[in-house]
Amino acid sequence: MKKLLCMSLIAAVVTLSACNETPANLEELRTEPSEESRNETSLKEAEYVVGLPSYMGFENVQALTDMASDVIIGEPTNISFKVFDAETGLPPTEKTDSSSRWLATVYDINVSETFMGEVRGSIQIIMGGGLKNYRVEEQLKVMEEFGSHTPPGVIPLIEGVPKLDIGEKYLFTLRKSSTGLFSPMIPQQSVYELDNPFRKHSLSEGANDDYSYDSKNGPGGGNALISAYDIISTFGEDKRESFWGDWQRDNPDWESRIDRAEVERVLGE
Secondary structure (H helix, E strand, C coil): CHHHHHHHHHCCCEEEECCCCCCCCCCCCCCCCCHHHHCCCCCCCCEEEEEEECCCCCCCHHHHHHHCCEEEEEEEEEEEEEEEECCCCCCCCCCCCHHHEEEEEEEEEEEEEEEECCCCCEEEEEEECCCCCCCHHHHHHHHHHHCCCCCCCEEEEECCCCCCCCCCCEEEEEEECCCCCEEECCHHHHEEECCCCCCCEECCECCCCCCCCCCCCCCCCCCCCECHHHHHHCCCHHHHHHHHHHHHHHCCCHHHCCCHHHHHHHHHC
16 A cells, blocks of 8 residues: 555556657757756657556545645746655665656745645645656656666656646645655646636646546546636635635736636636
8 A cells, every 4th residue: 555655646656558759859968058958858869658547536626625635826946857766755775676766757836825734835746757858868867877667768757747837836736645745646637727727627638748648537437627716616715716816916818818708607606
């Protein structure tokens, strides 16, 4: 049970599939890249293997929030990559078998609002696997240094896990493990862009990923359509109205992007 929990937090308990790809238009590596170039596609060739998640979706908003330890709004300020021991959820040691060494993407998050839990200020959120065509050299270097369950030069991706953009705000429903790691329980139903808080997510619809999990109902049939607004509404009228007022202030052009009639219908429910 402990192993499965750690694997779900770090690698989403995956079965690797033969779906290797090589990125194109790779440039020559710089010896000392600038911070700007570090955030661009890295210049070293890599292949990818995509893991298929085996987690179950949530049947409704209440089931999602009941399982969460923390619900927050925050924005990524930095992206890095680390290898974790899937058995313990901790950094690998010399005793860690290569099959248990899993690459993860680590986001530094500046927390702007907490709906549930104790987190304030900043936290780190762990998402299983690496990122496609993004700072490839850095990912390969981390796996070379700490080992990986994949062959050399092969970056593992987890299907349905989105890439978060630095400076953009998201709503997160998180689970904190016994090792102190924060992780979305199910990325498709636990990470919400806030450009449109009424946009519905389900297990079969990734937030902004390029390789979304396209199962009709998900392994466990939990495929509820859930929005950020739905989640915030579960914390009471005050929280809902405060969020909606702040969001309108921060998005003065929202009526050019979202159908007002549909918004009024949702607000009236």
